[in-house]
Amino acid sequence: MDVEILWQTILTDLQLQLSEVVFRTLISQTSLESINENKAVINCSNPMLINMIEKKYHNLIKKTLENYTHKEFDLVFLAKKNKAVNHIDGPLFTLKLPDSSMLSPSVIRINPDYNFNNFAVSSSNQMAYAGATAVAKNPGTSYNPLFLYGGVGVGKTHLMQAIGNAAVEKNPKIKTLYCTSEEFTNEIIEAISNKTTSQFKKKYRHVDILLIDDVQFIAGKYSIQEEFFHTFNAIYQVKKQIVITSDKPPEEINKLEMRLRSRFESGLTIDIGNPDFELRTAIILIKAKQKGCDLTIESAKLLSANIENTRKMEGVLTRVISESETKSLPIDNELIKNVLGKTLKKIPPSQKATPDEILKAVAEFYQLKISQLKGSKRDKIYSFPRQILYYLLRVESGINLVAIGEFLGGRDHTTILHGVRKISNLLSTDDSIREDVLGIKNRFSA
Ligand code: ADP
Ligand code: MG
Numbered sequence: 001m002d003v004e005i006l007w008q009t010i011l012t013d014l015q016l017q018l019s020e021v022v023f024r025t026l027i028s029q030t031s032l033e034s035i036n037e038n039k040a041v042i043n044c045s046n047p048m049l050i051n052m053i054e055k056k057y058h059n060l061i062k063k064t065l066e067n068y069t070h071k072e073f074d075l076v077f078l079a080k081k082n083k084a085v086n087h088i089d090g091p092l093f094t095l096k097l098p099d100s101s102m103l104s105p106s107v108i109r110i111n112p113d114y115n116f117n118n119f120a121v122s123s124s125n126q127m128a129y130a131g132a133t134a135v136a137k138n139p140g141t142s143y144n145p146l147f148l149y150g151g152v153g154v155g156k157t158h159l160m161q162a163i164g165n166a167a168v169e170k171n172p173k174i175k176t177l178y179c180t181s182e183e184f185t186n187e188i189i190e191a192i193s194n195k196t197t198s199q200f201k202k203k204y205r206h207v208d209i210l211l212i213d214d215v216q217f218i219a220g221k222y223s224i225q226e227e228f229f230h231t232f233n234a235i236y237q238v239k240k241q242i243v244i245t246s247d248k249p250p251e252e253i254n255k256l257e258m259r260l261r262s263r264f265e266s267g268l269t270i271d272i273g274n275p276d277f278e279l280r281t282a283i284i285l286i287k288a289k290q291k292g293c294d295l296t297i298e299s300a301k302l303l304s305a306n307i308e309n310t311r312k313m314e315g316v317l318t319r320v321i322s323e324s325e326t327k328s329l330p331i332d333n334e335l336i337k338n339v340l341g342k343t344l345k346k347i348p349p350s351q352k353a354t355p356d357e358i359l360k361a362v363a364e365f366y367q368l369k370i371s372q373l374k375g376s377k378r379d380k381i382y383s384f385p386r387q388i389l390y391y392l393l394r395v396e397s398g399i400n401l402v403a404i405g406e407f408l409g410g411r412d413h414t415t416i417l418h419g420v421r422k423i424s425n426l427l428s429t430d431d432s433i434r435e436d437v438l439g440i441k442n443r444f445s446a
Pocket of ligand 2: 158213214
């Protein structure tokens with residue numbers, strides 16, 4: 001994680017643990033200068049403050065930091081002059097306050113594991129993936145709003161948060177706000193009753209990317225829709241990005257005001273289909289890898305054949321792993337059956353093309369040799385079919401970028417990613433490329 005983002009996260013957490021005065025006058029003046037294996041250097045522009053912080057809040061900061069990093073650190077407190085903050089011996093209470101928007105809790109709420117690298121792409125979500133990556137790359141300019149819809153567990157929240165993560169990674173200064181429409185609703189109600197609507201407006205309207213999850217919950221709530229309409233316009237007018245998810249397309253959300261519906265429809269609306277068996281298998285493999293578990297493809301397939309709901313996958317996987325660890329048992333049919341507590345469904349016969357079949361089909365279609373496709377000559381007659389190959393491998397075989405790189409003899413995954421993105425963008429505009437892709441698909445799916 002980026003040092004700046006990490007420290008913002010820690011600060012937001014500390015803000016919740018401390019009184020406002022302590023936070024503002026002391027803790028908010030700190031920054032993380034560096035962090036390595038076992039040492040974190042914390043900076044403060046004011047030597048007077050740094051002593052006080054070290055004396056009183058050393059343990060709290062240490063614990064909070066370790067909560068997020070899962071590592072132990074020795075803390076080193078350093079006083080360092082910094083133009084942005086007041087003079088060394090300035091009075092305590094006139095110190096510059098932190099920019100509150102930098103400390104938005106949404107930074108914490110975005111799950112760093114929900115990123116594009118951890119997102120398996122298949123035909124059911126390929127368009128949504130392409131739209132999301134385009135938006136993350138150029139927020140506010142490509143598709144605005146981006147409206148993603150689909151059933152439970154198809155990956156809407158994952159993709160939405162991936163946009164936030166990718167945009168912040170590219171530009172740490174970018175302000176991203178994630179919330180569900182229920183939270184949005186509650187905050188409006190709270191703001192109205194506490195007479196803090198101007199703060200509410202400031203929070204929601206001064207962002208670069210607003211991510212509103214599960215917008216269907218504002219159906220029928222007309223005063224909330226009214227506020228949402230104004231928030232939408234304020235952000236849209238200054239060309240900031242809005243991303244919305246829902247369980248249905250705008251025209252099917254009952255009791256949604258016409259003007260809001262037409263706003264939603266003015267950008268790009270994409271549906272995400274239910275993940276098929278192969279995609280679920282890919283998702284299980286990704287989740288296992290994140291948990292540091294070397295799941296075999298066979299076990300992943302068995303789990304995928306028996307768990308349709310992606311949201312349950314992580315839970316089941318955790319149980320499978322801990323069962324295997326505590327009882328020193330291999331992860332096999334028996335163990336999986338025990339954990340699931342039911343008779344297992346068999347693994348369905350594969351309908352996906354294998355990487356080899358795809359490679360062969362692309363080579364035949366463009367009348368190239370496999371060695372030419374796998375080779376490194378950059379002439380367009382090779383490089384273009386190669387990019388089509390990357391794209392089809394990613395979308396049709398469900399293997400990830402790194403695995404594709406390895407399959408092609410050690411190619412860098414960023415090269416693959418570049419190709420996949422290029423072809424998926426071209427597919428929406430170029431008929432001849434669509435025809436090529438269809439022609440190739442016919443060869444390996446026949
Ligand atoms: P939704 O918001 O559409 O209900 P989520 O984004 O919460 O679905 O996804 C449910 C779970 O499935 C999450 O753990 C998410 O990481 C995982 N998931 C769904 N689709 C994918 C995918 N294509 N690649 C990787 N993980 C996925
Ligand atoms: Mg969701």
